[in-house]
Amino acid sequence: METLNTILNTVRNMNISSVIDILIVAYLIYRAYKLIIETRAELLLRGIVLILLLIPISYIFNLTMVYTIISKTITIGVLTLVIIFQPEIRRILEHLGRSAFSDRRVLRDADILTKVVNEIVEAVDNLSESKTGALIVIEQDTGLGDISETGTKIDAVVSTALLENIFVPNTPLHDGATIIRGDRISSSGCVLPLTNNKDISKSLGTRHRAALGLSEVSDALVLIVSEETGTISLALNGKLVRNYDKERLQKILVKILTSKIEKKITWKEKIESWLSKKDRISS
Numbered sequence: 001m002e003t004l005n006t007i008l009n010t011v012r013n014m015n016i017s018s019v020i021d022i023l024i025v026a027y028l029i030y031r032a033y034k035l036i037i038e039t040r041a042e043l044l045l046r047g048i049v050l051i052l053l054l055i056p057i058s059y060i061f062n063l064t065m066v067y068t069i070i071s072k073t074i075t076i077g078v079l080t081l082v083i084i085f086q087p088e089i090r091r092i093l094e095h096l097g098r099s100a101f102s103d104r105r106v107l108r109d110a111d112i113l114t115k116v117v118n119e120i121v122e123a124v125d126n127l128s129e130s131k132t133g134a135l136i137v138i139e140q141d142t143g144l145g146d147i148s149e150t151g152t153k154i155d156a157v158v159s160t161a162l163l164e165n166i167f168v169p170n171t172p173l174h175d176g177a178t179i180i181r182g183d184r185i186s187s188s189g190c191v192l193p194l195t196n197n198k199d200i201s202k203s204l205g206t207r208h209r210a211a212l213g214l215s216e217v218s219d220a221l222v223l224i225v226s227e228e229t230g231t232i233s234l235a236l237n238g239k240l241v242r243n244y245d246k247e248r249l250q251k252i253l254v255k256i257l258t259s260k261i262e263k264k265i266t267w268k269e270k271i272e273s274w275l276s277k278k279d280r281i282s283s
Contacts, residue, residue: 120136124223129230131227133227137180148190150176150190154166162185177191195213205226208233211233
């Protein structure tokens with residue numbers, strides 16, 4: 001009841017600050033829902049909404065037992081939800097952090113970016129034709145330093161020949177993932193976290209599960225070549241799309257990566273720009 005009174009008092013005393021407050025909360029709720037939609041947390045969210053609706057209903061209709069049980073257990077329930085849905089909460093917070101404060105050094109030069117994409121696509125296409133298994137990770141805003149440390153440091157310019165050589169069967173690095181940062185191959189033979197998603201096809205092997213696992217906890221682009229069929233797949237944001245051909249893969253990679261060049265400037269860049277303007281005015 002105190003919550004209802006607070007809401008009513010807020011509506012009566014609304015001002016500009018209140019409107020801004022409501023809009024910020026609404027935006028955060030919207031972004032959170034967009035991130036958990038079509039995940040196991042979506043069904044839970046519906047259940048939470050139902051329970052929250054039962055609180056005022058049980059109070060109004062004097063359902064004492066229902067009101068007492070719900071009100072007394074809601075605090076414990078929140079703590080339980082935080083523990084159970086830690087991966088989803090982490091994903092939301094990382095997404096918000098990338099959107100607002102990202103300043104990671106992604107490729108800003110369109111010509112270099114196109115060259116890197118062409119080298120990667122050519123290698124993936126050749127690996128697909130020879131049915132050579134491969135797992136290639138293109139780092140974006142989320143840092144993958146901890147993942148890189150699980151493999152062997154390469155630090156070489158991205159090239160088709162080097163990528164193909166890394167995944168030659170029965171060589172030391174062919175089984176792990178290769179991390180690409182900017183226009184350089186950072187490391188190879190890296191171990192990726194496996195997905196906990198139980199709904200993916202049973203026909204998918206460890207490479208696909210590892211690709212999905214990393215895409216669930218980062219914004220990395222993960223390319224997979226199946227050694228059984230030569231099928232090319234792409235994992236991004238917890239989604240896996242299969243059966244890419246060379247042309248289609250090249251277009252989607254360029255589209256995603258060039259959006260980083262065209263995206264709006266970060267808060268850090270805005271502040272730096274404002275400070276530089278202030279210095280010029282004062283001088």
